[in-house]
Amino acid sequence: xxxxxxxxxxxxxxxxxxxxxxxxxxxxxxxxxxxxxxxxxxxxxxxxxxxxxxxxxxxxxxxxxxxxxxxxxxxxxxxxxxxxxxxxxxxxxxxxxxxxxxxxxxxxxxxxxxxxxxxxxxxxxxxxxxxxxxxxxxxxxxxxxxxxxxxxxxxxxxxxxxxxxxxxxxxxxxxxxxxxxxxxxxxxxxxxxxxxxxxxxxxxxxxxxxxxxxxxxxxxxxxxxxxxxxxxxxxxxxxxxxxxx
Amino acid sequence: xxxxxxxxxxxxxxxxxxxxxxxxxxxxxxxxxxxxxxxxxxxxxxxxxxxxxxxxxxxxxxxxxxxxxxxxxxxxxxxxxxxxxxxxxxxxxxxxxxxxxxxxxxxxxxxxxxxxxxxxxxxxxxxxxxxxxxxxxxxxxxxxxxxxxxxxxxxxxxxxxxxxxxxxxxxxxxxxxxxxxxxxxxxxxxxxxxxxxxxxxxxxxxxxxxxxxxxxxxxxxxxxxxxxxxxxxxxxxxxxxxxxxxxxxxxxxxxxxxxxxxxxxxxxxxxxxxxxxxxxxxxxxxxxxxxxxxxxxxxxxxxxxxxxxxxxxxxxxxxxxxxxxxxxxxxxxxxxxxxxxxxxxxxxxxxxxxxxxxxxxxxxxxxxxxxxxxxxxxxxxxxxxxxxxxxxxxxxxxxxxxx
Numbered sequence: 001x002x003x004x005x006x007x008x009x010x011x012x013x014x015x016x017x018x019x020x021x022x023x024x025x026x027x028x029x030x031x032x033x034x035x036x037x038x039x040x041x042x043x044x045x046x047x048x049x050x051x052x053x054x055x056x057x058x059x060x061x062x063x064x065x066x067x068x069x070x071x072x073x074x075x076x077x078x079x080x081x082x083x084x085x086x087x088x089x090x091x092x093x094x095x096x097x098x099x100x101x102x103x104x105x106x107x108x109x110x111x112x113x114x115x116x117x118x119x120x121x122x123x124x125x126x127x128x129x130x131x132x133x134x135x136x137x138x139x140x141x142x143x144x145x146x147x148x149x150x151x152x153x154x155x156x157x158x159x160x161x162x163x164x165x166x167x168x169x170x171x172x173x174x175x176x177x178x179x180x181x182x183x184x185x186x187x188x189x190x191x192x193x194x195x196x197x198x199x200x201x202x203x204x205x206x207x208x209x210x211x212x213x214x215x216x217x218x219x220x221x222x223x224x225x226x227x228x229x230x231x232x233x234x235x236x237x238x239x240x241x242x243x244x245x
Numbered sequence: 246x247x248x249x250x251x252x253x254x255x256x257x258x259x260x261x262x263x264x265x266x267x268x269x270x271x272x273x274x275x276x277x278x279x280x281x282x283x284x285x286x287x288x289x290x291x292x293x294x295x296x297x298x299x300x301x302x303x304x305x306x307x308x309x310x311x312x313x314x315x316x317x318x319x320x321x322x323x324x325x326x327x328x329x330x331x332x333x334x335x336x337x338x339x340x341x342x343x344x345x346x347x348x349x350x351x352x353x354x355x356x357x358x359x360x361x362x363x364x365x366x367x368x369x370x371x372x373x374x375x376x377x378x379x380x381x382x383x384x385x386x387x388x389x390x391x392x393x394x395x396x397x398x399x400x401x402x403x404x405x406x407x408x409x410x411x412x413x414x415x416x417x418x419x420x421x422x423x424x425x426x427x428x429x430x431x432x433x434x435x436x437x438x439x440x441x442x443x444x445x446x447x448x449x450x451x452x453x454x455x456x457x458x459x460x461x462x463x464x465x466x467x468x469x470x471x472x473x474x475x476x477x478x479x480x481x482x483x484x485x486x487x488x489x490x491x492x493x494x495x496x497x498x499x500x501x502x503x504x505x506x507x508x509x510x511x512x513x514x515x516x517x518x519x520x521x522x523x524x525x526x527x528x529x530x531x532x533x534x535x536x537x538x539x540x541x542x543x544x545x546x547x548x549x550x551x552x553x554x555x556x557x558x559x560x561x562x563x564x565x566x567x568x569x570x571x572x573x574x575x576x577x578x579x580x581x582x583x584x585x586x587x588x589x590x591x592x593x594x595x596x597x598x599x600x601x602x603x604x605x606x607x608x609x610x611x612x613x614x615x616x617x618x619x620x621x622x623x624x625x626x627x628x629x630x631x632x633x634x635x636x637x638x639x640x641x642x643x644x645x646x647x648x
Contacts, residue, residue, distance in 0.1 A: 058642040086565020101261035
């Protein structure tokens with residue numbers, strides 16, 4: 001139980017060759033414990049998207065090791081990677097990335113289907129996940145019938161439906177207005193309070209301020225690692241967010 | 246995850262884009278249907294031609310003179326015709342009908358009609374040439390022996406000269422001589438431009454007296470005892486003719502060619518069938534091109550479909566779909582499109598083949614159905630599977646970034 005969710009050692013990612021070499025990540029080491037709520041911030045070009053892709057097992061590092069929930073992801077083959085993405089990680093993208101012309105419920109069911117869960121059980125869990133994000137009544141709607149904030153909450157439901165070890169969000173509020181942003185962040189606060197491990201990549205201070213831990217990335221290196229509130233308590237941001245507005 | 250889940254994903258994928266799915270299927274439908282129908286039309290016309298030739302009678306051969314002019318040693322005579330009816334030398338010959346034929350004008354009560362072939366022959370000719378009498382009767386052997394001036398006219402002649410009147414027992418004038426109409430031939434289907442019904446048949450000697458004179462015969466129609474014996478009959482006839490005709494001509498000039506020509510209905514049939522086969526091949530080639538064009542259409546739509554959904558593939562991979570599942574889903578989509586489209590195409594072709602197309606009744610060739618269906622499905626699978634395989638191999642991050 002004390003095994004860290006993310007354990008990254010000297011992660012490097014190099015694009016291009018020779019003169020044009022770009023060090024997107026120049027030796028990042030990071031440990032994220034279970035139940036933590038981490039915001040990784042940085043300006044564009046700081047390497048945060050690259051870090052996100054590697055943490056999400058969507059991309060492989062040039063150098064370094066990455067243990068996700070005790071599994072050495074950098075040594076996995078394509079098939080096992082797919083399995084790892086399905087079982088260990090829940091993705092939330094900036095562009096929502098729901099499957100078009102497919103109902104919210106079907107979208108949320110999708111990772112369960114790939115995990116081989118029986119249809120009845122799948123439906124029950126998908127509806128429960130939609131309930132968590134407060135969209136149980138929108139289960140039959142297709143993505144184009146939902147607002148941006150609702151779509152992102154469906155995406156959150158889809159990410160958490162498999163009970164993954166890690167919820168990984170890439171600029172989850174980048175495409176949302178402030179009201180939807182606060183809706184989605186409230187959901188994150190709830191999930192964190194429920195003991196989920198969350199990593200959010202963002203460049204918005206408002207989002208970063210609500211996390212329990214803030215990591216700043218500049219030129220592919222960690223320059224600041226700030227604990228804003230204890231792991232085992234409700235995030236302060238949640239409290240502030242709930243009573244300020 | 247099990248196979249039926251993937252099938253359900255594929256169905257959902259297809260129904261998510263109904264118009265495009267329908268158009269893809271339409272393309273396959275047209276390709277498959279046109280191949281089957283065009284081949285069927287070719288096949289149908291070939292069949293129609295062979296049916297007509299078979300109607301002429303396949304158990305007969307026709308002996309024609311090859312010589313030009315009326316020189317007696319190269320021309321066919323009644324004596325030669327009689328000689329062919331020889332039970333020892335030609336045991337397989339059933340009947341021999343000497344034929345003279347010329348064009349003539351028939352007049353009835355001031356109405357003229359030009360007949361293309363006014364045939365003088367014997368009674369056996371009606372049966373041998375597969376020309377039954379429709380109304381009235383054919384002339385008898387006695388009529389032939391007596392050279393009575395009686396005539397059996399074709400349907401066209403009857404309609405021209407006797408509109409609304411029963412032509413039987415009416416007197417017509419042919420070349421100044423009176424003939425009595427005793428029968429009307431049954432209607433015959435025409436081959437080519439010539440009207441097979443524009444004819445009149447009279448006893449041999451009557452026609453020779455009135456029209457053609459006592460010169461050479463136009464041809465001799467020899468009927469075999471059964472259709473299998475046609476080739477034997479042909480060689481028997483050739484033997485007799487060689488004896489009769491070269492015996493005379495050998496003294497005058499050693500011509501390397503025989504002075505006669507034998508036409509065989511089954512040979513004619515074979516030639517015609519070959520021609521028709523060429524025609525079918527040609528139509529098949531045209532149809533194959535349309536199938537190819539249809540195939541390019543399928544290819545195009547499959548490429549577009551998959552490329553457009555690269556991002557979706559990226560999402561699915563990010564959610565943990567293994568490569569195999571994604572590939573299977575797209576392959577099933579492609580298969581469903583081409584199989585349903587192909588099946589509808591076959592159905593359309595089967596329905597279409599019930600109608601006459603440019604005067605030809607199409608006859609479906611079963612192998613063309615299999616071929617068209619097989620090719621379209623293969624194209625759909627290959628060009629649906631190829632880009633899907635490429636997309637499934639993409640790293641999810643690249644697929645997700647794909648715009």
